[in-house]
Amino acid sequence: MLPDQEAKIEGSALPVKTREQLRTYLEGKEITSSQFDQILNRVIDEYQKTRIEACEAVGIIAAQSIGEPGTQMTMRTFHYAGVAEINVTLGLPRLIEIMDARKEPSTPTMTIYLEPDYLGDRDRAREVSWQIEAAPLHEFGDITTDMENMQIVVHLNTAVCEKRKILPAAIIEAAPRKIRERRHYRDFEFETDGKSPTIIFMPKNRESYQNLFQLAEHVKNVIVQGIDDIERVVVRKESGEYILYTEGSNLKDVFDVEGVDTTRTRTNNISEISQILGIEAARNAIINEALSTLSEQGILVDVRHIMLVADMMCMEGEVKQIGRHGIAGEKESVLSRAAFEVTVNHLLDAAVANEVDELSGVTENVIVGQPIQLGTGDVKLIAKPLKSGES
Amino acid sequence: MTESYTRYERARIIGARALQISMGAPLLIRTTKIDPLEIALEEFQHNIIPITVKRK
Numbered sequence: 001m002l003p004d005q006e007a008k009i010e011g012s013a014l015p016v017k018t019r020e021q022l023r024t025y026l027e028g029k030e031i032t033s034s035q036f037d038q039i040l041n042r043v044i045d046e047y048q049k050t051r052i053e054a055c056e057a058v059g060i061i062a063a064q065s066i067g068e069p070g071t072q073m074t075m076r077t078f079h080y081a082g083v084a085e086i087n088v089t090l091g092l093p094r095l096i097e098i099m100d101a102r103k104e105p106s107t108p109t110m111t112i113y114l115e116p117d118y119l120g121d122r123d124r125a126r127e128v129s130w131q132i133e134a135a136p137l138h139e140f141g142d143i144t145t146d147m148e149n150m151q152i153v154v155h156l157n158t159a160v161c162e163k164r165k166i167l168p169a170a171i172i173e174a175a176p177r178k179i180r181e182r183r184h185y186r187d188f189e190f191e192t193d194g195k196s197p198t199i200i201f202m203p204k205n206r207e208s209y210q211n212l213f214q215l216a217e218h219v220k221n222v223i224v225q226g227i228d229d230i231e232r233v234v235v236r237k238e239s240g241e242y243i244l245y246t247e248g249s250n251l252k253d254v255f256d257v258e259g260v261d262t263t264r265t266r267t268n269n270i271s272e273i274s275q276i277l278g279i280e281a282a283r284n285a286i287i288n289e290a291l292s293t294l295s296e297q298g299i300l301v302d303v304r305h306i307m308l309v310a311d312m313m314c315m316e317g318e319v320k321q322i323g324r325h326g327i328a329g330e331k332e333s334v335l336s337r338a339a340f341e342v343t344v345n346h347l348l349d350a351a352v353a354n355e356v357d358e359l360s361g362v363t364e365n366v367i368v369g370q371p372i373q374l375g376t377g378d379v380k381l382i383a384k385p386l387k388s389g390e391s
Numbered sequence: 392m393t394e395s396y397t398r399y400e401r402a403r404i405i406g407a408r409a410l411q412i413s414m415g416a417p418l419l420i421r422t423t424k425i426d427p428l429e430i431a432l433e434e435f436q437h438n439i440i441p442i443t444v445k446r447k
Contacts, residue, residue, distance in 0.1 A: 053397040053398060053399070054397050054399075055397060055399045375399045376399045376402050376403045376406070378399070379399055379400050379403040379444050380444060380445040381403060381404065381407055381442050381443070381444060381445070382442070382443060382444070382445045383441055383442060383443075384440075384441045384442055384443040385441065386419075386439075386441050
């Protein structure tokens, strides 16, 4: 391709992807420069035709375009034994979850991709998974409750420790600390001899067996390796690389694990993404999640409708839900809010607070019976002087 | 104006002009048509309607 043609494509008002497609299409083709101009103009014309006209009611169209196919969704696809026995909420419940901007999805999951050094080898992938999957103490050895001496004896199995790439000393250090910090149980003491991989736990109050059993429960279940929120990790091979699927999500801690490819790893917890990666990442997550939830059910919705919804949700710099506690509930206009839900309360509060309605939105103007700022209602006419010599 | 009108702007311009014609405004073209809306449409096609839009 000639440099001036290249410059013309680059300077045209086309989206990046269309420019890319045009380039690959023209690659290696013999065309004259007038033919090139013709092609470019046709492409620009076609692109202009796909654009939305000014004053179009895009919100209504988006609502209908997502709403109508939404009626086709199965209402009760609650759980679906999907990828490797990990439960993921799908279908309508998941879509509602996304739009409601819940703090925590009902089934948080992560898809963890690995760095080049780890992704090809099953054993190395497993190594990473040990670092991530929450493992309770009882998986690392025998725990016996010695009722005679009022103590709990933990014998660590060094073979297991070796297999899971963790030093017994690290477990001995972590176990009592985690019981205190994570499980908020402090009424115990512990002893180690420093040589054998053994810890002895004793309740502070040795009057009753209840304390002993309570402590035993904590000792058994304390997480000594991995990330607390991640209950299960499944390693799967997909298109030539090992990928970790998790039940539970903790983006921040997973990013700290060695071998994790932070650029591709993803979670379905949108509010977590917005906190850790920022609002733009959250916007993309909303788009991806909503689109994949819909297409999973065989429903094809144009991305632009979903992008509009995602933009509205993220506009204020934080993820806001659609509905009472988010976009609809925090509108500027009193009448608009009152038209949505709990009418009387909104009107009463507005009256008490001496609120003023600017009548700038659509809903307010419909209510008072004025032309709305949409379509022909948003066009302002002015006189154009007649051309001299005509008529 | 290099940019063309959107469909809403077209509708608004033709509508306004049709109203003027129906109320007896002098025509800007020679036509056999009777319906003011059709006359307005014809005038619009000839691009002689003395109305344009104000864009923000």
